Amino acid sequence: MRERIPALLSLQDLAINTIVKNIGGYRDLIQKTLSPPTRKIVFDRAMERIKDIGEDKVWAALPYLDQHRTTESFSSEDFAGIFRLQGKILQIPKGRISMEEFLQYLVEFVPNLKQLEIQGPRKTFVDKILYKKIELEPLATDLILKMENLTHISMDDVRIKFSGFLRVCEENQNLQSIQAQNILIDIQPLNSIKNILKKHDSKFDQQEYDLQKFPKKIGIAFKKTSDQEHYREAKLTLPNDFLDQIPSGVTKLEIFSQKPADILSERSCLLRILRREGGSAKSLFLHRIRPELNITFRHIFEHCHELEVLGVHSSCVRHDEQIGSFSKLKILVWLDRENVGTVRLDKIFTAPLLHQIAIHASRFDLGDTESLLSRIRNRKIMTEVTHVWIKYFVDREQVVLNAEAELRELVRELRLLGVSVNLDISDIQH
Template sequence: MSRNDSDNDVVRRSPSLLSLQDSAINTIVKNIGGYRELITKKISPPMRKILFDEAMRRKEEIGAYQVWVALPYLDQHRTTERFTTEDFSTIFHLKGKRGKNMISEGCVSMEEFLQYLIDFVPNLRQLIIADPRTPSTWLVHRFNFKKVQLAPLATDLLLKMKNLTHVTITDVYIQFSRFVSVCRESQNLQLIKTNTILVDIEPNSIKQFLTTLESKFGHQEYDAVKYPRRIGVILKKTDFDEPCRQAKVTLLNNLHDLFPSLTKLHILAQKELLVVGDTHSKRNRLLNILRREGGTLKALCLTYIWPEMNITFNHISEHCNDLEFFELIKSSLRHDDPITYFGKLKTFKWNETDVCPNLQFLDSHMTDIDLTVSDSSMASFTSLREMDIRLLCRFQDMAAF
């Protein structure tokens, strides 16, 4: 046989050899959860990488739990820096809301999951813990199960991950006292955010804790829409000299003095029309918030402020002297009197009011605005550079134009 004939024979046989390798990979991957120790004993590291990639690609087909139990032996996570529970949401054990015997098919606890990360993902930098109650082909609808809550042991395990820089907890409960521990004791933490912190301490303690973190996290966001049961917090390190502390609050409950001095604030009343007897209390709550927080605000947004609440532009300017950004969303403010002071305001937006206001308070000295008016009641708006008014409604006074 000539050399050329030999080479041609190898070429003809190569597809068969490749098919044999593919067949072996397919067989192992389909049963990868049963191999475990055999993976490290019988399979070389390059082939383990191929198995890992193929198993992750076919995770839904072969079952997330099979891949999960094989991960420690595939050892690809030794250099992994980002991990999320969303890749393995179906492995978690869930408790039913209705009936003591209702449980999910998952059998891994959150604590076991976090312990795995400690043991096998030593370089982990970014961790996402998300609600595992995701519907799939075999899991009963998520709302049949209770939301997962991080137990004290789970937060203790988080603290053992010394390299963590970013932590995101989405729709998984964590008590505020445990959240405090993670923020204080995680030395390399650059960002932590969660939307479901259960309030288990007094309001004054919440404010005191967040205040102590101002030097560590220059950017802080607070969501108190669901207060007093829970709040959301985002803490982030920044290089900016000026701190940013912004909050979203509602008038549906008696909001306490929860947060450090704010620079940005979004206040929501309620979408529905005010009921009789409710107007006065909500007006007072709004004014109390402005009185308490307005002195440090640079940006303010008001949503669903109805005409019946009798809030004027002067109420805003009186309490928010340093305001640079002001936005109204589906809100109506009175402007019967000349507006006294908005000297630092640079941006004003008014979007989708229920009943369009009389716009004669707009002053013609502002450039880049295609409205010609004669009234000069906005002469104090000396710094205004941007205005965006979108009024999708009927007009009360067309003569204003």
């Protein structure tokens, strides 16, 4: 049998792997000895093995891998280990490259960059305990603005001043989207923020605002889309006047209750939010709304006439009455693993346009089961429903109504009508 002769490609691979393994020491030899296509292969393999080779070695060789002239997307996350961090308590230095030096590299060597992700280098839980979050200096903003082809910018686990964030939004003419979760408020008075943000309505029709730790910091995401209708999302914790500082017309509201808190203040704030923004809200998500707040579906109905999606997460929202007045509701998500309240299916199912229902709970009440099933069977309710997901957490240590048997009967009836139903019954682990 003739012995197989190694292909030339195998020899080339061996040479490339040797270069990749020692890439930090080759540098200018890469440009002198390798053709552009081969440099591209070296770069791709170095990035695949960056954790094994060492981020600092790959970083040292990057300027000599000139395929960056055509690179359109870049993330600092690939080089998390090289960034300079300062200790929170003890001045423990880490890394050797500042964020500004990283951005300067991009300005010089990546002229066609369109998508930039600035990801904070604190990767582990221990890192976040020991080291401070990086704050982008004004020089960083200047460098970002020098990248004239940028269309998408993302900043996570790094701080940027509100004034700097605004500069990027206003001066970058090609910007399609930008988001940052740690924007430090450096503008006074606070009531001027709303008018400042309004100026961006014409440029970005999709806007998301996150309370974070207002009035110290907020999160913002702006996006330019081709949608005919604007989209504005607000995420906030009760009680807070955050909504007073952003443009009105919120289409998605996500509201969190905090514990412990002043019940009266939380309730008053929640009702004020519903009065102010309910008319434009198409999606509403409530988190950890406790029974003491005494919130009912009626409070939501009378203000949220356009609501299409409702999420109730670990919250008590009383629904003693039919919710047929929820005339545009299409999706209902009710997640109550903490056993906050009882889900009244006979009331919920009356919403006329419901398409999808997902409920995870440990207490169900179908009311008059025979009457409920008869109305479903005769197509008086649930005429638009296509999918139902029910997860029933059974507490065997408590005396409960015969909910399990009733739910199984409900599932059979719905399936006969062509509804896709998933029923999962699980015991609560004590």
